[in-house]
Structures are given as structure tokens and as C-alpha cells.
Amino acid sequence: MDQYLSSSFLLSLLQIVWIDIILSG
Structure with a gap:
């Protein structure tokens, strides 16, 4: 469970x- 989280x-x-990144592009 911990790994999944x-x-x-x-x-x-x-x-x-x-x-x-896309917004500041």
C-alpha cells in the first residue's frame, strides 16, 4: 500500500x- 501511495x-x-513547464513555455 505504501508503495502504491x-x-x-x-x-x-x-x-x-x-x-x-507547459504554462511557462
């Missing part, structure tokens, strides 16, 4: 970074 957290963090 951490991977899910990493995925959402990656999405935020992606959105940040």
Missing part, C-alpha cells in the same frame, strides 16, 4: 511539473 504521489507531482 508513493508512486501515485510521484505521478501527480510529475503532472504538476509538466503543467508548469
